[in-house]
Amino acid sequence: MNTEDLITKLSADVPKVRRHAVGWRLAIGLLLGALVASAAVVSMLGIRPDLHVAMRGFAFWIKWTYTISLSAVALAVTAQLARPDSGSVRWVWLLAVPVTLLAGAGVIELVRTPPAKWLAMWLGHSWMVCPWIVLGLAMPIFIGLLWSFRRLAPTRLRAAGAAAGLSAGAFAATVYCVHCPEVSAIFVLTWYSLGILLAASLGALLGPRLLRW
């Protein structure tokens, strides 16, 4: 095709783009995916029956603070990597803050618990399924983010894939909290984080293929 014809064709369709379009698009993809993940939790796993009681408790909020803050940082990093001219990626180190705080809570918890109960506390009732459920719930969110990326322009595809996977995993963990009855900080630190890491690794693996444009 002639370049001039191409330009004419492209200029036939010039929709408005709002300010902060990158953030909006990522937020929409994330929320659409999260909606599907929430529906899956409600229909297949069920909301924990004592949720309204748990929401008044400390353990539940530790979990949510951890997963929500991870999601926020991961999403900020994803937004940076969604631009071609992102340069150096800032704020990745902030991921260490919630992890460190939760580890601190875990240490306090261990000190207060007799060593005989440590293993039971660490493994909880669901350590074998928890990471896999988080990974599974991350899938629809990751797909939502892939949709977001269709109009965005990442140039470091592996890093962008990893960041999207991390966001999806952390948000999936946030959704999973409404089902999961585990209360211990070291449980969350290990098994939730493992699920989130699995999602990030999968994103890094698939990024170069799925995010090409």
Place this chain on the structure above:
Amino acid sequence: MKANEDELRQLMISGLDGNAADHAALLRHLVPLLRGFYRRRANGSEDDIEDLVQETLIAVHTRRASYDRDRLFTAWLFAVARYKMIDHFRRNRRLQPIEGLEEILIVEGFEDASGARLDVDDLLETLPVKQARMIRATRIEGMSVAEAATADGIGESDVKISVHRGLKTLMARFQGGGR
């Protein structure tokens, strides 16, 4: 039809606000810019260059949401162009990258982004005279290494080493605290 950063950015922002005529004008301004960009960086037939230009125009159009109005437009544009070129190399190895591509990209990308030769002059002044002269000759005025060596009456390896050291110093400064 040489357009500068401010004009291009105005057109881009107007296009983002939904003005189709300005969007078309922007794309037309980009054609010669992109042709120059790719010709300097790839040894390929004119058809290959034109393919790349068209792919980049399509990308500028479909990925325009990724441009942040508060940032430099040319930096965004050349980041898109660079990505398209690397993608093109990977897909069909018809285009051959020019030797030392990375260095050229980093130095010229910076030049394009800041859109100011004055800055380049200032930066080159901070280097030893010979390094600055060799960078200017081979990277800005477009002489080959052999030509620069003859012009200055020194060896070719001397030219290469001067350019390399000079660029390295500049890059270190730029990637370090200079931002």
